[in-house]
Amino acid sequence: MRAVLLFLLWSLPALAQGEGSYLLGRILSLDPGRGVALVRVGGEEWEALLPADGGGFRPGQGVVLYREGERVYVTEPDRIPLLLFLLGLFALFAALLGRGKGVRGLLGTFLSLLVVVYFVVPRVAAGGNPLLIAFLGSLGVLFLTIYLVHGVNRKTTAALVGTLLSVAFVLLLALFFTRSLAFTGLASEEAMLLRQWGGVDLVSLFLAGVVVGALGALTDVTVTQAAVVQALAHANPRLGLLELYRRGMEVGYDHIGSLVNTLVLAYAAGSLPLFLLLTKDPTPLRFLLNTEPFAAELVSMVLGSLGLLLAVPLTTLVAAWAFRGGRGGPPEAHPHPH
Structure with a gap:
């Protein structure tokens, strides 16, 4: 919870000033020598800069991109799908094992x-x-x-x-x-x-x-x-x-x-x-x-x-x-x- 609060506090000014934008993409191929990745964003293919250490990314992986002007950066793996699956699994077990109270507990948490x-x-x-x-x-x-x-x-x-x-x-x-x-x-x-x-x-x-x-x-x-x-x-x-x-x-x-x-x-x-x-x-x-x-x-x-x-x-x-x-x-x- 504290991490969510601090991230939102930190990111609000940058978002308000329009400093770049975030996008979702998928890595098609990697070129470690040049430090770039070929990514698909929608129906287009772009070159995006990798982190200095390569970031451990792999072809076929969904990623979060940050676009600033003409430059595009690979920032993070796209973790939301797996996080949603984990949350869904938790909700399922809470409903099955906790029955009515489990469902109300989930609603209270939300x-x-x-x-x-x-x-x-x-x-x-x-x-x-x-x-x-x-x-x-x-x-x-x-x-x-x-x-x-x-x-x-x-x-x-x-x-x-x-x-x-x-x-x-x-x-x-x-x-x-x-x-x-x-x-x-x-x-x-x-x-x-x-x-x-x-x-x-x-x-x-x-x-x-x-x-x-x-x-x-x-x-x-x-x-x-x-x-x-x-x-x-x-x-x-x-x-x-x-x-x-x-x-x-x-x-x-x-x-x-x-x-x-x-x-x-x-x-x-x-x-x-x-x-x-x-x-x-x-x-x-x-x-x-x-x-x-x-x-x-x-x-x-x-x-x-x-x-x-x-x-x-x-x-x-x-x-x-x-x-x-x-x-x-x-x-x-x-x-x-x-």
Whole structure:
């Protein structure tokens, strides 16, 4: 998601000024000695310049071309057909294995992407505060994903409130540590490009990424935790607020143990290039970790995991209050729409 946002932000000015155009073509033959390829575009055959290293292209391969004036460049393989096939395969398995909820989950994901593309990106590109815009966009994403997939009832409302409380707390901590650690937001090459463009608050953009990055895992754990409390309240309607909270947290402790590990590994996987620098850079480890790229990744990892830690007890408490004394009825009393 962050890559899509940054690419769109970076490409908007060039597209607005009409600097060249993109085309689709297919390679007919290669001439590595001259560094050109013969490509078919529509019904015409053109010569296009290859990258300096040849790019690893092959005859018959679909490619993306960039035309600037009289020159045409081979830029990338055309990956969209295979990506669409992969997405179709995912949608098929989601529908077959998840049935109604799987289909609603796909629809919620699609609508969430629309929120990002048509609400978040244009407003950030226009110079709006990325932090405020991302928070409002996240609110829309939460409503779409939680209510659309799981229905509108006490369980989903408790999950939504627990998620929002966790996000708000993580946001406050992110603001404090970002200022205390004197982050500039220039922790990546993409941020450097955005700085050259100007008009974007890079520190707020970093904070927005911390918040949005943890949303998916947060909604998963909060809905599950609210469902646990609902089942406990239905099994024994005499349970009060504190007893429901205590019993719900017995399951919540297992969630905390597994999900923190999951999120840390997810962040670590995205930071593998930085970790590789640890073995290549002659800078002492203590000073290398002090640099903003490493410190920013560590802050993102810890705050995202902290959001998960907080989401479990907060959601359990909200759900225990909502279902105390058997309120809300059994889980079957709120069938999801199909």
